[in-house]
Amino acid sequence: MREQVKHPAEENPEELHDLRVTEPKTWAAGMRAVTAAMDDVLHETGPIRGLKALFKMNQKGGFDCSSCAWPDPDDDRSPIAEYCENGAKALAEEATTKKLTAEFFAANSVADLAKLNDYEIGKKGRIAQPVYLPKGGTHYRPITWGDAFKKIAGHLNALASPDEAAFYTSGRTSNEASFMYQLFVREYGTNNMPDCSNMCHESSGVALGDTIGIGKGTVTLNDFYDTDVIIIMGQNPGTNHPRMLTALEKAKHKGSKIIAINPLHEAGLMGFKNPQNVKGVLGITTQLADLYLQVKINGDIALLKALELLLYNAEQQEPGKVFDHAFIADKTTGYNQFINDIRQYDVNDLALEAGIPMGQIEQAANMLKHTRKIIICWAMGITQHVNGVDTIKEIVNLALLKGAIGIPGAGLCPVRGHSNVQGNRTMLIYDKPFPKQLDKLQEVFGFNPPHEHGYDTVETITAMHEGKVKVMFSMGGNFLSATPDTAYTADALRKTKLTVNVSTKLNRAHLVVGEESIILPTLSRSDKDVVNGEEQFISCENSMGVVQISKGVLEPISKELLNETQIVCELAKATLGNRTVVNWDKYANSYDEVRNVIEKVIPGFEDYNVRVRKPAGFYLPNAPREGRFENEKTRNKAPFSVTKLPENKLAADEYVLMSIRSHDQFNTTIYGMEDRYRGIHNERRVIFMNVNDMAQAGLEAGDKVDLFNYHGGVERVARLFLVVPYNIPEKNTAAYYPEANVLVPINSVAERSNTPTSKYVVIKIRKHIG
Known part of the structure; x- marks a missing residue:
């Protein structure tokens, strides 16, 4: 049995707070949701800035919430609050007035920041300028945008093959930025485009x-x-x-x-x-x-x-x-x-x-x-x-x-999770593109994109671990905390030559990095996006295929921020130089120009600039919605499937663990230490268990335990969790992620989709010693 070695920086510190447990709720929302949302917004943004943004979030002509992808009503929307508690908390996180400048990074080493939990890291504030961590360095230090692009381009052009780089995308990235991102990556020469879809839908x-x-x-x-x-x-x-x-x-x-x-x-x-x-x-x-x-x-x-x-x-x-x-x-x-x-x-x-x-x-x-x-x-x-x-x-x-x-x-x-994760895929963010999509790119732009399938998220982690990927570029997200097998993934990231993160706020992925690391700060959804004196807007696609405007209303917290499309275009110019056939400046200066070319490449976006300006946006084509199944393999009929019943067998001392979110988080962003619907207060290191299982194992409420997974002959350990009795089936357990991600094996994935099996992790539970 090989034990997986962990380092202190990889995950939340193994420390407990003062857990308080109350009866779980039988209903959601209520006035408590309103007060909880307002508390966060007012604390982070102040009343004027916060309320200005709230009244524009998810409204026609306003900006799209940066959390979930639930659709807005086509017709009338609530004039009071077309958002939820967690949407307001997401706004508070990105619209905060706290900012991280050169002085902050000079005063806080990477090692010291890694000792904080994810909640504390996230609450530090918005990143206000590009920063660079040199090889052997202990602190991030300022770097100009030009030098940052030059350094990244130098690494990319020094690789033996474009396939030695991988380019991750989170679901926050707009349609326009996503399209330009995949365009750059494919002209550069690879389909290594892992994204958050690989881990969810x-x-x-x-x-x-x-x-x-x-x-x-x-x-x-x-x-x-x-x-x-x-x-x-x-x-x-x-x-x-x-x-x-x-x-x-x-x-x-x-x-x-x-x-x-x-x-x-x-x-x-x-x-x-x-x-x-x-x-x-x-x-x-x-x-x-x-x-x-x-x-x-x-x-x-x-x-x-x-x-x-x-x-x-x-x-x-x-x-x-x-x-x-x-x-x-x-x-x-x-x-x-x-x-x-x-x-x-x-x-x-x-x-x-x-x-x-x-x-x-x-x-x-x-x-x-x-x-x-x-x-x-x-x-x-x-x-x-x-x-x-x-x-x-x-x-x-x-x-x-x-x-x-x-x-x-x-x-x-x-029901999709992140706000534009479906739009990313529509914009060709995919490691397995279809030939007709690549042919269209070639027809419109004049270069021959690579046709070989690239790495998805799990494959990228493995490739980094094996030394096959040397540069890891992340467009948003918190790659380390979102992915499975935390210690394995951290080890993989440390083996790279360069990690780059385009981010709004600090997260753990900035603290577990390659030999060199760069953070490029970008605008948030609620920020005004002004290019050459003209306010721009982006667009997103929700869970139900509606594409609509998102236009920020707040003054950015720093003048040194670029929008994501500008970042992509400047990086493309620096990397590709005279090799490029794309007019990157044209697209960097105008989202309208980006949308004009998207409609030439992607079906369903005809008259994009006209239709997206309609108050409720427009629906993309959806043949099954109209009763048609465009399935060439089965002559345009939907096939019934014959599936196998899974064998869910456990040993006497084994349990199944599923990772879950608390109510005070969205994906890897932790808003607070409360999960009031489940009655958990001031703690996240808990494991929910059936009372009969507790009795059988000799455990009581509040006992300290360690959790073990042995998939593939590797011992994975999540230490120091508190047992909470809960209404859950026998032999089933649950714990919050990212704390539980260390137990999710990198090589336990869904058949065909290669999605990590975060909802079915076989574990053993032992009392914590010490």
Whole structure:
């Protein structure tokens, strides 16, 4: 057994605070959400700056929230608050008046900053100027923009091959910057473009691409107000997509039923106190879930098969009244093979595997039996498993049986996390580009882009570790804290020659770096973006394929910030020199020019500059939404899939761990130390356990434990966690990330999508000694 060696800088310090535990909530939001949001905004920005931004966030002509990708209403938007608590906290983080100058970096070494936890690091403020950490250096020091670009270009041009560099993208990056970024990377000569999609909805993209012909969802926001049943799987909207609660409340008022499927009882799936209406202000709760199916971790595919089998049995009793046979005949293929497979299962065995009483599964089937108007939503609880792609294909199977795609009030809804992660992929940020996309780039720009597939996120980490990638460039994000196997990833980053981060704020990825490191500070969503005296705007794509304007309103905290498109264009000029065939200055000076060329390359963006200026933006083409499946492999029909039931076997002393967010964070950004919906206060190093498992293991509430993973013969350890009894299935546990990421093996990934299996980590739990 090989032990993985960790260094102090790699993750949050192994130290505890004063944990306080209260009863978990059975509802989300309420007036407490308003006060919590206002506290953060006022503390970080002051009242004038903060309120000015809040009233423009997610409004037509305003700026897009930098957190989740839940869509804005097409029509009227709330004049009071078209944002949620966590959106306001995200704004507070980026609109803060605190800034990091040369004096800050001179006074704080990298080693000292690494001793802080992620919350403390993030609260230091906005980075105000470019800084550079030389080889052997202990402190970042100022560097001019010109020298920074020259140094990065020198490293890139000294590589034996462009494939020795990798270029990461976070979901915050705009359409315009993303397009120019991939253009530079491909003219430079590589497809090594890992992105945050690789770690979240890549399984969705693969499964949906294989079946319905497009790696995106099929519903619009208005479909939620014209549906009969909404199924929410592996998703916690109260924390991760809080504005979804308003849509769910409206759906309930219009008569929809909601089935929630989750291993934890999450407040935002049970009830909602809407602070924007009288009932919510008075503390009156709207019940959300009509049926809560507390599935075992990764029991979802067994549950789906059980539902399909019950519906099949009902169809035999009521021929033509349960399945949509006209849809199946006209729009699908493989139905008979699917039915032959599903009939081999025993529904009671499937219920046992899912961990759900048979009566509850029958209740769910009855809710679905006589309607086509079904929306199925899912997120990371579905995608981050070895069988994530298959589970999503099983979701598609259920929708195909019911003909629940391409009609109002029905469809598939993968709920994306970061605000423009879907737009990044649309803008060709992808390590496996399609030949027709590359051919179009060549036609428009005149250079021959590389066709070989590049590295995704997991492959990039492995390649860095093996010395195959020597320069790591990150456009936003916190690569170290977002990725799996923290110690392995940190070791990989340290083996590079140069790491570069385009960032707004300090994070741990700036503290675990290559031989040299550069931080390039950029504008945030809420900042005014002025180029040559003219205010610019960017655009983003939300979870439902709407592209709209985002225009900042605040004065930037420093005059030394560049927008992301400018950074890309200046780097391209410095790196490519006379080799380039692209007029980078033209695009650096005008987003309109960028949009003009995007419409020449990417289908669906015709008249981009005209349509994006419409108050609510425009929808991108979506064939399944219109009842068409552009799947060339199956002659434009959606195939049913025959999937395997996963084997979720554990030894007597093993448990399954899933990583989760607290309510006081968004992705790797920690807003505070509270998770009030789950009743956790002033602490993050906790592990949620079933009380029966605790008793069996001789553990009590508040005990200190260490967590171990032994995948692949490597001992991975997360030390010093506190045990919290919780309503979670037996042998299932949960802990917050990034603290739990050290346990996620780099070589445990979803089949086909290569997504880290952060929701299914086999662990052992031992009492902490010391």
